[in-house]
Amino acid sequence: MAATSTGQETWSGKAAFVFAAVGSAVGLGNLWRFPYAAGENGGGAFVLLYILCIVAIGLPVLAAELFLGRRGGGSAVAAIRRLAEADGRSGAWSLFAWVGMVASFLIVTFYSVIAGWVLYYAWTLIVDLFTSIADQGLAGLTGGAFHGQERAAIEGQLGQLLASPGKMILCHAIFIGLTTWIVSRGVKGGIEAAVTILMPTFFVLLVILSIFAMIQGQAVTALGFLFAPDWSALGERLSDGSILLSAIGQAFFSLSLGSAMMITYGLYLGRDQSIPGSASIVVAADTGVALIAGLAIFPIVFQFGLEPAGGPGLMFGTLPLAFSQMPFGSIFGIAFFLMAFFAALTSSISLLEVATAFADGDVDLDVEEKRRRRVVGAAVLGLVAFLVGCGHALSVVPAEVADTFFNDWHPLGFLPLFEGQTLLDATDGLTTYVLLPFGGLMTAIFAGWVVSRTASREELHFASEAGYRRWRFLVRWVCPLFVGAVLVYGAVVSPWLSGRPAAEAEPVETAPALPPEQQ
Ligand code: PFF
Numbered sequence: 001m002a003a004t005s006t007g008q009e010t011w012s013g014k015a016a017f018v019f020a021a022v023g024s025a026v027g028l029g030n031l032w033r034f035p036y037a038a039g040e041n042g043g044g045a046f047v048l049l050y051i052l053c054i055v056a057i058g059l060p061v062l063a064a065e066l067f068l069g070r071r072g073g074g075s076a077v078a079a080i081r082r083l084a085e086a087d088g089r090s091g092a093w094s095l096f097a098w099v100g101m102v103a104s105f106l107i108v109t110f111y112s113v114i115a116g117w118v119l120y121y122a123w124t125l126i127v128d129l130f131t132s133i134a135d136q137g138l139a140g141l142t143g144g145a146f147h148g149q150e151r152a153a154i155e156g157q158l159g160q161l162l163a164s165p166g167k168m169i170l171c172h173a174i175f176i177g178l179t180t181w182i183v184s185r186g187v188k189g190g191i192e193a194a195v196t197i198l199m200p201t202f203f204v205l206l207v208i209l210s211i212f213a214m215i216q217g218q219a220v221t222a223l224g225f226l227f228a229p230d231w232s233a234l235g236e237r238l239s240d241g242s243i244l245l246s247a248i249g250q251a252f253f254s255l256s257l258g259s260a261m262m263i264t265y266g267l268y269l270g271r272d273q274s275i276p277g278s279a280s281i282v283v284a285a286d287t288g289v290a291l292i293a294g295l296a297i298f299p300i301v302f303q304f305g306l307e308p309a310g311g312p313g314l315m316f317g318t319l320p321l322a323f324s325q326m327p328f329g330s331i332f333g334i335a336f337f338l339m340a341f342f343a344a345l346t347s348s349i350s351l352l353e354v355a356t357a358f359a360d361g362d363v364d365l366d367v368e369e370k371r372r373r374r375v376v377g378a379a380v381l382g383l384v385a386f387l388v389g390c391g392h393a394l395s396v397v398p399a400e401v402a403d404t405f406f407n408d409w410h411p412l413g414f415l416p417l418f419e420g421q422t423l424l425d426a427t428d429g430l431t432t433y434v435l436l437p438f439g440g441l442m443t444a445i446f447a448g449w450v451v452s453r454t455a456s457r458e459e460l461h462f463a464s465e466a467g468y469r470r471w472r473f474l475v476r477w478v479c480p481l482f483v484g485a486v487l488v489y490g491a492v493v494s495p496w497l498s499g500r501p502a503a504e505a506e507p508v509e510t511a512p513a514l515p516p517e518q519q
Contacts, residue, residue, distance in 0.1 A: 008073060008074070008267070008268070008363045008370075009186060009187040009188060009268055010187070010268045010269070010270055011187065011188075011192065011268050011269065011270065012188055012192060013270075014270075014272075014273050014278075016188075016192045016195075016196065017265070017268070017269055017270075017273060017278065018278055018281055018282070019192070019195045019196050019199050020191055020192060020195045020265060020346075020350070021262070021265055021278065021282045022199060022281070022282050022285045022286065023194075023195040023198065023199050023343075023346030023347065023349075023350070024256045024261060024262075024265065024346060024347050024349075024350030024351075025254060025255050025256050025282050025285070025286040025347075026199075026202070026285065026286055026289045026343050026346070026347070027111075027343045027344050027346065027347030027348075028111060028114055028115065028118075028340070028343070028344050028347065029250070029253045029254040029290075029347070030254060030286065030289045030290040030293050030343070031289075031293045031315060031340050031343060032114065032312070032314075032315045032340070033250065033253065033254070034050075034250060034254065034290040034293060034294065035293055035294050035297045035298070035314055035315065036310065036311055036312055036313075036314040036315070037246055037250050038050075038226065038294060038308075039298075039301075039307075039308035039309045039310060039311075039314060040246075040309045040311060041237065041242075041243050041246055041247075042230055042233040042234070042237065042243075043225040043226055043228075043229075043230065043308065044224075044225065044226060044227055044228045044229035044230060045229040045230055045231065045233060045234035045237070045243070046243060046246065046247060047226055047227065047229075047291075047294075048229050049243060049244065049247040050247045050250055050251060050290075051287065052247075053247050053248050053250075053251040054251050054254075054255070054283060054286075054287055055283075056474060056478055056479075056482075057248070057251060057440070057444075057474070057478065057479050057482065057483060058251045058252070058255045058257060058283060059279060059280065059283050060444070060471050060474040060475050060478075060479060061252075061255075061257050061258070061440045061443055061444055061475070061479060062255055062257060062262055062279045062282060062283065063275050063276055063279040063460060063471060064443050064444060064446075064447035064448075064456075064475055065257060065260075065261075065262035065263045065266060065443055066262055066263075066265070066266040066269060066275045066278065066279060067266065067275050067447070067456065067459040067460050068080065068083060068263050068266065068443070068446070068447060068451070069262065069263040069264060069265065069266020069267045069269065070266045070267065070269040070271070070275070070459065071083060071451075071455060071459045072263075072267075073267055073363050074267065074362040074363045075264065075267070075357040075358040075360075075361075075362065076097040076100060076101060076260035076263040076264050076267075076354060076357065076358070077094045077097045077098055077101065077260075077358055078094075078358075078362050078363075079097070079263060079266075079267065080093055080094040080096070080097040080263070080446065081093070081094035081097075083446075083450075083451055083455070084446075084450060086455075087450060087451060087452050087455070089450050093446055093450060096438075096439060096442035096443070096446065097260045097263065099435060099438065099439055099442075100258060100259045100260025100261070100263070100354070100435075100439040101259075101260045101354050101355050101358060102435070103258065103259045103260075103431050103435035103436060103439060104259040104260060104261050104350075104351045104354040104355065105351070105352075105354070105355050105381065105385065106388075106427050106430070106431050106435075107253075107259065107351055107427075107431050108176075108179070108348055108351035108352050108385050109385045109388040109389045109392060109427065110389065110392045110424050110427050110428055111344065111347070111348050111351060112172050112175045112176040112179065112348060112385060112386075112389050113168065113172045113389050113392045113393050113424065114344075115172075115175045115341065115344035115345070115348060116168060116169075116170075116171030116172035116173075116174070116175050116393075117158070117161060117168070117171065117316060118337055118340045118341050118344060119171045119174060119175055119337075119341055120161055120167060120168075120171045121157070121316065121320070121333075121337045122334060122337035122338050122341055123171075124157070125145055125323070125330060125333040125334045125337060126334055128145055128146055128147070128330060129141070129145070129330040129331070129334065131147075132147045132330065135147070140330075141328075141330070141331070142327055142328055143327070143328075143329065143330070144323060144324045144325050144326055144327070144329035144330070145320065145323040145324050145326075145329040145330040145332075145333040146320065146323070146324040147324075149324065151321065151324075154320050154321050154324050155317045155318075155320070155321055156317075157316065157317070157320050158313050158316040158317055161316075162396050162397060162398065163397065163398055163401045164401075165393060165394060165397045165401070165402050168393040168396075168397075169389075169390055169393050172386070172389045172390070172393055173386060175344075175345070175348070176348075176382055176385050176386045176389060177382070177386075178345065179345065179348045179349055179351075179352050179382065180352065180378050180379060180381070180382030180383075180385075182194050182345075182349050183349055183352045183353055183356050183374075183378045183382075184356075184374060184375045184378035184379065186371065186374060187268050190349070191349055191350075191353065194345065194346065194349060195346050195349075198342040198343075198345060198346050199342075199346060201339070201342060202339050202342045202343050203289075205335050205336070205338070205339040206289065206292055206293070206296070206339060207292070208335070209296045209332060209335065209336055209339075210292045210293075210295045210296040212296075212326070212332060213295065213296045213297070213299045213300050213322070214295060214299055216299070216300070216303065216322075216326060217298075217299025217300045217301075217302065217303035217322070218299050218302035218303050219295075219299050221298075221299070221302040222294070222295060222298035222299040222301070222302055223295075225298055225302070225308060226291070226294050226295070226298060240490075240494045240498060241486060241489040241490030241493075241494045242490060242494070244486045244490055245433055245437075245486055245487070245490030245491060246433075248437055248483060248486050248487075249432040249433040249436065249437060250432070252432070252436035252437055252439075252440050253431075253432045253436060254286055254287075254290060255282070255283065255286055256347070256350060256351075257436065257439070257440050257443070258435065258436035258437060258438065258439030258440035258441075258443065259351070259354065259431075259435075259436055259439055260354050260439065261350050261351065261353070261354050263443075264350075264353055264354045264357050265350065265353075267357065274461065275459070275460050275461070276460060276461075276462055276463070276467065276471075296336075297314065297315065297318060297319065300318060300319065300321075300322035301314070301318050303322070304318070304321055304322065304325075306318050306321070315340075319333070319336060320333065323336070352378065352381060352382065352385070355377070355381050356374060356377050356378045356381060358377075359373055359374070359376070359377025359378075359380075359381065360373040360374040360377055361373050391406050391423050392423050392424040392427065393424075394406035394407070395407065395409065395422040395423035395424045395425075396422070396424055406422065406423055407422070408422075409422060409423060410422060410426065411423055411426050411427075412426045412429075412430060413426075415495075416495035416496050417429065417433070417434075417491050417492075417495045418430065419495075433490070433491055434487070434491055437483050437486070437487050437491075438487065440479065440483060441479065441480055441483045441484055441487065444474075444475040444476075444479035444480050444483070445480050447475050448472060448475035448476035448477075448479075448480075449476060453472075456468075456472070
């Protein structure tokens, strides 16, 4: 593990950083969240707004986060404090990095629970494959998944899992344990080693699956749904700000922005790496994966007459059904959930890394001391994330199965945006629709208005002055005004006026919540 003389680690090369940043960006946000957010918001119009948000806001904020991290050094908090003080401003600016760090930690607490579901599905499909082969020989290998099960039972897989808190918590424990172990090993030995194996495997599997879905399912309907905006529906949804808040929240979540995470990966960035170039690759890869994931899921949704607005259960209810009907469905099912598992792992590593980088101390510590602090820091953070995650898991268990405090606890219920939401939904909503947009907004203001023009120009090193000017205009004006307006209107004013949540606030439940024998 190479390190600079101060103990601050760096990526071993340009490709390593790009893999890690793409690994962070591409995750459950693309495979799980994007398809259901698009489905709930009417398809094409949402996709269009999402792409606009990515290009006009996501890309400039990503470049800003990376340069702030590289120029500041240490941890995200230390970097922002140092940069503010260097320009004669108050160190209190680092408060927004604190908010980002808290947001990334909160995200990992529920992200790990959802990733646990993915792990459970992968495991169930593997067991199912072996049982089928034992029963039917080679036909078990070539046939669909969940052999012999009724459609309702297959679609109700998630309902069954939600009714099994023990299984959910076990899978969450395995996932957060793995994340913690990798993060404790450091940037090169842990994060880099993991992403360089996991990400290429992920891409190959995704492309194969989407081609398969397009051939087997209703490709034309899916393409129309995703890419042909329904303008009348758009007008309606724009009025309450919900679609804009969903699109912005999704853009920040998917690109891992506003959570101090890209500032943290920027800390380890070499001076020879082009920030505008790397940021463009990350944005292109992340958006491409979200769209391809849509093309892997929606043809199947339409093929089986399912509801595109199926909510958070879309990936867990729809795809298993498709796998049950396809030739080689078991193999594809296993491939899909393993792929989602890899993508989730590379993202959760980055989520835990933000607070771990803070725990391992500033740049002036020596290598050994930093390493010791990293191991302890990661272990403590991983343990707390596990415990909070147990609360998330219990909050989605039906009260008939396990009647705990979490069934009926609405931690942010006093705010209209989160009315009626239990722990998992409220944490997801708070981070995605409030904390990340807020973090992105503050990053833009800080990079555009507080850090000197000389510093940003030198650090970003655009190929042309016009490129730099465009970036500066976007972070100084477009991001603060647009994100600020959407945040205030969509998260505060509109829910207050209408007395209902603005952004989608579906409970993370899919019918049937309980298998018949447990009702
Ligand atoms: N971008 C990740 C995804 O799309 O799944 C989630 C995420 C990772 C959000 C890291 C925020 C973050 F800091």
